Amino acid sequence: MPALRVPKKEAEPVKRKLKKLNLYDGKRRPKREDDFVLLPVIEDERVYSLGYEVLPIELPLRPERQIYKNLESVLAERLSEEELKYLRRYDVIGDIAVIQIPPELEHRVEDIVWGLRKVHPFLKVIARKGFHEGAFRIRDYSIIWGENRLETVHKENGVEIKVDLSKVFFNPRMKGERYRLAQLVRDGERILIPFAGVLPYALVIARYRKVKITAVELNREAYELGLENIERNRKRLKGEIEFIHGDAFKVLPELPSYDRVISPTPRGVEALALTLSKARKWLHYYDFVHENEVNAFRGKILEECSRQGKRCEVKIKKVSDFKPHVFKVCADVELGVNSY
Ligand SMILES: C[S@@+](CC[C@H](N)C(=O)[O-])C[C@H]1O[C@@H](n2cnc3c(N)ncnc32)[C@H](O)[C@@H]1O
Helix, strand or coil, X not given: CCEEEEEHHHHHHHHHHHHHCCCECCCECCEEECCEEEEEECCCHXXXXXXXXXXXXXXXXXXXXXXXXXXXXXXXXXXXXHHHCCCCCEEEECCEEEECCCHHHHHHHHHHHHHHHHHCCCCCEEEEEEEEECCCCEEEEEEEEECCCCEEEEEECCEEEEEECCXXXXXXXXXXXXXXXXXXXXXXXXXXXXXXXXXXXXXXXXXXXXXXXXXXXXXXXXXXXXXXXXXXXXXXXXXXXXXXXXXXXXXXXXXCCEEEEEECCCCCCCCHHHHHCCEEEEEEEEEEEEHHHHHHHHHHHHHHHHHCCEXXXXXXXXXXXXXXXXXXXXXXXXXXXXXC
């Protein structure tokens, strides 16, 4: 099997592209070589037309465990079919796994810990997740195995994000969404990100684009971790990030307008008018919408645009499931010239 020799900085996007084209060989491990990464690809003519050197080498196979085993198949050894139906999706954030355990599996906590450790031998902490609470959207967690901490460093889209799950909001499932935004952004843009948390959106965009970002966050713990994250990633970032600690509803009115505003709005907070008022060309507004309310949501945005004298085109994209019939969505609002 051949390998594609790609400069380290381009490895992540090229890997995604290869996966999209079904050319990536997930059974093998990539390998670092100085400032390059060798990405395993399948034998296919298309790999020779991607603009990278193709080397005729056999990269090492991944251990079988990592290819074939997922939590469900591992736990099938210990749980009944009926019990397996209650198994929820889990997340791995750095070296911490977080999983929701429903009452029906209360008596299986030890087995679930065993299964997670088998699938992810590098884990140091396993925590049970409760619900998001308060304006800072911090989840309630209880540690069920491992070290007594909820602080870790998560790697995503070529950046390192330090989080403390007991103090800040962080959702690793938004990785693809952050990458999507980074691809929409062009060099030279000025971007505003209120509700910025520990800066996952800002870091990923600044990693790929030469932009100037202003981010705003109210939770002091998230703000401090965000500052640490800027330093931690300093050498990787093409763009600049200015981080303001404060209430978006007080800070934004004092700021100028920006080419693009990204609002990862906390659930239950209404910030459409505020964030739209600061956007010149684009607003990406996140909200939670019932499947029957998507048109009403679009209508609300069009109405606010017209109230602010802005012409706009709205595309609504489902980002993730939230609960039955309710989705997290992103409204991509493209703003034209003033119509009044
Ligand atoms: C849904 S979280 C998104 C965080 C981050 N963008 C991410 O995706 O990880 C919303 C964030 O808004 C912050 N927040 C809540 N109210 C705020 C306000 N009035 N001004 C600024 N930030 C606020 C919370 O502390 C939280 O970090």
